[in-house]
Amino acid sequence: MDKLVSLAKRRGFIYPGSEIYGGFSGFWDYGPLGVELKNNIKQLWWRMFVQERDDMCGLDAAIVMNPEAWKASGHVSGFADPLENGKMFNTMLMTSVGAAAEATNAYLRPETAGGIFVNFKNVVDSLHPKLPFGIAQIGKAFRNEIAPRDFIFRAREFEQMEIEYFVRPQEWETAFEEWRKNVHAFNEAVGIASGSVHEVEVADSDRAHYSKRTIDFEFDFPFGRKELSGLAYRTDFDLSAHAKASGVDLSYLEDTGERFVPHVIEPSFGVDRALLALLASAYTEDELGGETRTYLKFNKAVAPIKAAVFPLLKNKPELVAKAREVYAMLKKFVPQIMWDDNGNIGKRYRRQDEIGTPYCITIDFDTLGEKPELKDTVTIRHRDTGEQERVSIDSLVTRVA
Ligand code: GAP
16 A cells, blocks of 8 residues: 555556645645546546446536535434444534625535435436436535545545436346345446455445445455445335425436336446546566566556656657657547657656656667658657567557547
8 A cells, every 4th residue: 555655646547635734634636647637537437337338327516506406315313423422413514605794504415426416307307208218417515534544535525427327116127136236337447456345235224324225336445345336216205305305306207207206226326436446456477577566557548647658868869859750640549648858768667667658669769760661650669568669650540549
């Protein structure tokens, strides 16, 4: 874990929040590489669960909601953890809205799910989706955790990717099984080691107040086996509670004329925990050319940088010009490309290995035509094996993309 945290800081993935002020417990900042990695994870999820499906749509609701919504959902009375003295402490983070005298106390959402339930009727009225269908949302959530710990694993500000999948009451078990498989498919697509993910059936006494069945997906983190994501059957608890509290009918009308409140299956993913599980899965140490090295074995889809382009020597203008040309051409098609001309080639390889760049492309004198048969070819070096190949510039886009 120490090695991961240190690499994450050194290479610009994750920094302690407000570090120059001594940090702020439970808050973390994502650096230049971290934000790319995090965006790639979110895009993969959105594509897989929203864009590639016909039964899903997306939403981006406000973080601060009318506080009545959190009363109805049971969070004001029930979203609490025990303190050392046994007293219960509500972990919703509070804020106040409006000018001081008339300020209203409000909460920063503790889960993105709330925004989905209060928009159920809006989505049904605008898109008329047929059951079963789901609404997905990615966004920040906040919890005033009593003891934030284990790097980004338990933070006070974090990000969730959640789906509320609405079904006919008798269909919940089928949907639950389908989403159970989908959770594993997503983990695999990200590159989270499947042998390190374990399903745990959550006992009645440990389930959240709204759930009739929950499976936790746990991961073997360096600090132990802990929850990565969850899958819950929330019944009609939320829609019914919001209908009652708001006075707005949140039932669904079938083509057959039957009217009922849909039930809900909820796959809930933590972006930060997925990123941490990915870092732990990708972190590799091996020996290459007689030296030990560290690299991140990211797949192409999540790698923050897809390829790095180097001129063999930075003091040869003709090499630099050609390398700049290759870099600009590639960047048009694959934006996540890095230029690097610092230090010798070996150092550049090590640096790219540590940030998980799958390919390094070097422009040398042969590229310029010193050996005429090699004109307009480059060396492409593969991260995992260290092997190098001579390929034509024309083939780079398809290899790297
Ligand atoms: N809507 C259901 C829900 O919020 P949860 O198990 O409390 O369920 C879902 O949270 C996911 O959010 C967790 O599996 C985890 O990935 C992430 N998560 C929860 N609390 C977190 C925290 N303090 N820091 C980082 N991630 C957290």
